[in-house]
Amino acid sequence: MAELGAARAVDAVKTYGTGDAAVHALAGVTISFPSERFTAIMGQSGSGKSTLMQCVAGLDRLTSGQAFIGDTDITGLSKTDLTLLRRDRLGFIFQQYNLIPTLSAKENIVLPLTLAGEHADAAWFDEVVATVGMGKRLDNLPSQLSGGQQQRVAIARALVPKPDIVFADEPTGALDSRTGMEILTFMRRAVDESGQTIVMVTHDPHAASYADNVLLLADGQIIDEMPQPTADRVLDRMEKFEA
Ligand code: ADP
Ligand code: MG
Numbered sequence: 367m368a369e370l371g372a373a374r375a376v377d378a379v380k381t382y383g384t385g386d387a388a389v390h391a392l393a394g395v396t397i398s399f400p401s402e403r404f405t406a407i408m409g410q411s412g413s414g415k416s417t418l419m420q421c422v423a424g425l426d427r428l429t430s431g432q433a434f435i436g437d438t439d440i441t442g443l444s445k446t447d448l449t450l451l452r453r454d455r456l457g458f459i460f461q462q463y464n465l466i467p468t469l470s471a472k473e474n475i476v477l478p479l480t481l482a483g484e485h486a487d488a489a490w491f492d493e494v495v496a497t498v499g500m501g502k503r504l505d506n507l508p509s510q511l512s513g514g515q516q517q518r519v520a521i522a523r524a525l526v527p528k529p530d531i532v533f534a535d536e537p538t539g540a541l542d543s544r545t546g547m548e549i550l551t552f553m554r555r556a557v558d559e560s561g562q563t564i565v566m567v568t569h570d571p572h573a574a575s576y577a578d579n580v581l582l583l584a585d586g587q588i589i590d591e592m593p594q595p596t597a598d599r600v601l602d603r604m605e606k607f608e609a
Contacts, residue, residue, distance in 0.1 A: 370437070371398030372531045372563040373422050377431035380417050380586075391417040393586035394431070399531070402561040404554060406574040408600065409583035410608070415567040416535055418583065422565070423456055423533045424448045436530060453482055457524030459534040463516045465508040465523075471515075472504040475522045486526050497552050498522045514545035521549060525556055532556075534566040538573055550576040571600035582607065 380392040391414045399405050399422070407415045420426040422433050424440045432441045435455060440448060452458075457478075465474045475495070476486050495501050498518035508516050517537065524532050534553070538546035554576050556562035566577065574580045575597040582590040582603065590603060 370434075372401040372436060373565065374398040374434045375418065375422050375428075375431065376434075378418070378421060378428050378433060379430045380414075380421055380426070381429045390586050392421065392428070392431075395583075395586070395588055397581065397588060399563065399565050400579075401563050402557060403579065404557045404564045404566070404577045406577035406580045406595070407565065407567045407583060408569060408571075408574050408580055408604065411569065413583040414586040415569075415583055417586075419533050419535055419565060419567050423458065423531075424452050425458075453478065455530040457527065457529035457532040459517075459520050459524045459532065459537040461536040461539045463508070463513075463520045465516055465519060467508050470505050470507060471500055471511065471519045474508070474519055475504075475526055478523060478527050482527075484527075487528075490528065491526055494522045494525050497555070499548070514541050517541055517545070517549065521552070525562065528560075528562075531563045531565060534564065536567055536569070538568070538570070546573065571597045571604065574600050 375395050375397050378392050378395040382389045382391055395418060407418060409415050421428050428441060432439055434440065435451060438451065440451065443451065466477065469477065479486050495504065498521055500515065500518050500522060503511060503515060521537065538549055541549065550573055553564055557564055568574050575595050577595060580592040580595045580600055581588050584607060589607060592599060592603060
């Protein structure tokens with residue numbers, strides 16, 4: 367039997383607007399994101415990367431087709447059920463951190479668990495916090511942290527609850543290259559050592575080279591896949607398709 371994957375999309379179509387103004391952000395995408403793997407989604411600006419991630423992660427709804435988290439078809443879920451599924455099973459890392467300004471770093475990291483009425487596994491919390499290098503800044507407010515430090519908090523917040531899947535949209539886009547590399551290395555380790563599943567949108571070939579597989583999107587369709595990518599091969603391939 368084919369591997370169903372941690373998440374998948376089947377004939378996914380997302381159209382914004384109608385008539386002459388219609389934009390086909392997803393033009394029929396069928397894809398599976400395998401469990402315990404790191405998948406990167408690449409493509410030029412406007413190719414549909416964020417739309418694909420948001421529709422598979424239940425942050426937005428498809429115009430037609432289906433999206434699954436594990437065995438659950440999320441296409442027909444009510445808003446409440448979708449919110450609960452996201453809370454219990456998914457983690458998110460966005461480019462603009464989305465931290466709560468009045469909560470400390472530590473309070474931000476455990477917020478998803480607090481909201482679910484649960485407690486963090488102390489050993490895992492310590493390990494994640496140590497790896498993102500935030501152990502000494504846990505009592506600081508976001509405004510007292512640099513952009514890179516805020517992104518580390520956002521990454522810890524996504525990983526501490528051990529979600530089935532972490533979705534990340536340009537997680538290193540706003541970071542200096544050294545911090546970006548540390549964050550990518552940590553995401554890679556979370557997959558290799560803890561069996562985390564990660565789906566990451568990026569336009570950076572170097573960031574994509576940390577993934578197990580790269581999907582290349584153009585005009586709302588998957589036009590290529592690159593297993594075991596290197597930054598050079600990703601760059602070559604993107605240039606070829608842009609030509
Ligand atoms: P990417 O993340 O690859 O840059 P997006 O998924 O954000 O691309 O966008 C894909 C296409 O859909 C683009 O043409 C974009 O302008 C359009 N689009 C995205 N969101 C909306 C929206 N809320 N309303 C109208 N058009 C949108
Ligand atoms: Mg985007």
